[in-house]
Amino acid sequence: MxxxxxxxxxxxxxxxxxxxxxxxxxxxxxxxxxxxxxxxxxxxxxxxxxxxxxxxxxxxxxxxxxxxxxxxxxxxxxxxxxxxxxxxxxxxxxxxxxxxxxxxxxxxxxxxxxxxxxxxxxxxxxxxxxxxxxxxxxxxxxxIPKKVEDANTRLQRNLDKAKEFWGKKDSREALKLVLKNFKEELVGLDAQEQTARLYSELLEDGRAKIKEVGDKSKAENVKKLKAMQREWKGTELFYEIEELLKA
Missing domain, CATH: 3.40.30.10 (Glutaredoxin)
Structure with missing residues (x-):
């Protein structure tokens, strides 16, 4: 066609x-x-x-x-x-x-x-x-135009709250709001583009924290990784931690 x-x-x-x-x-x-x-x-x-x-x-x-x-x-x-x-x-x-x-x-x-x-x-x-x-x-x-405007406003509201949490270095709560935006499956909207940028920052921070855990064979460190994995469920980092735990 x-x-x-x-x-x-x-x-x-x-x-x-x-x-x-x-x-x-x-x-x-x-x-x-x-x-x-x-x-x-x-x-x-x-x-x-x-x-x-x-x-x-x-x-x-x-x-x-x-x-x-x-x-x-x-x-x-x-x-x-x-x-x-x-x-x-x-x-x-x-x-x-x-x-x-x-x-x-x-x-x-x-x-x-x-x-x-x-x-x-x-x-x-x-x-x-x-x-x-x-x-x-x-x-x-x-x-459609009003629907798009309302959707962007809704996403922006969650994004603003996520930025507040991230400003306090509360990555857990910030991530929850970021994933809430992503679950709407909307693309191309300004607030969603900004949400994706914030997610990249959170992801980078999460990977840095994984490196700080240390010896993966120690039970205490395994416990830390599993706690992080629960926090990052539904993301790339969840599977990256899964691979570390299997190694």
Whole structure:
């Protein structure tokens, strides 16, 4: 499926002014949405040619939306939901749309599924098992800016508290708030970018503390490492400590 083109069963008998313009799920598509400051409609079709047929999601009002109001993306069907290996996992959210498996990362379990996202691919609305109408989509698109603003405000509130704790060298409480932000799985927002930078500082501090523990064969030091591991559950450092304890 080429960016900007229609894929699948063709448009025989359909008028061009009703055929939606679909993009591919790539980093270039995210760049396009960001440059044009447009929300994104992500379409996850079911298995079968009828879902890829241009007439399945067709109409002049829908095409007008895809040309002027939002970037429309169609993700090829896949049943693969293989999770990432632990070694590749990080609590820092990634851009799902340009990742290796958007169907897995958006947790698509029903077809068709339509996800309405901001320009970074952050999901704010979902329609599953049916097709949304043009009026519904237009309403969703209009709400996205406020949704993004509210989300960034929420993240900033947690970040400010995390910075206060870190200023007092309380890495445990700071980390809890940082991970709380990451669990929202939002990317590209200013407060989340700042949260990721704070996380890097905490991670560096944590690794320095591990080096200070000393002889890993002593029971007292093993106890210290296990306590740190509990604190860093769900992060890279958890698995790094796990490897140290196994050595």
């Amino acid at each position: 080429a960016p900007g083109g229609a894929a699948g069963g063709g448009g025989g008998g359909l008028k061009p002014d009703g055929i939606v313009t679909w993009q591919s799920a790539t980093s270039k598509t995210l760049e396009k949405a960001a440059n044009e400051k447009k929300p994104i409609l992500i379409y996850f079709p079911g298995e079968g040619k009828e879902y890829e047929y241009d007439g399945y999601f067709y109409g002049k009002d829908l095409k007008d939306l895809s040309d002027n109001k939002a970037v429309f993306v169609r993700v090829a069907y896949t049943s693969d939901r293989t999770p990432l290996p632990y070694a590749e996992q990080s609590p820092i959210p990634h851009k799902k749309l340009s990742g290796d498996n958007p169907s897995r990362d958006y947790n698509v379990t029903q077809y068709p599924t339509f996800v309405v996202a901001d320009q970074n691919g952050n999901e704010f609305f979902r329609v599953a098992g049916k097709k949304p109408g043009a009026k519904d989509l237009e309403g969703f698109f209009a709400e």
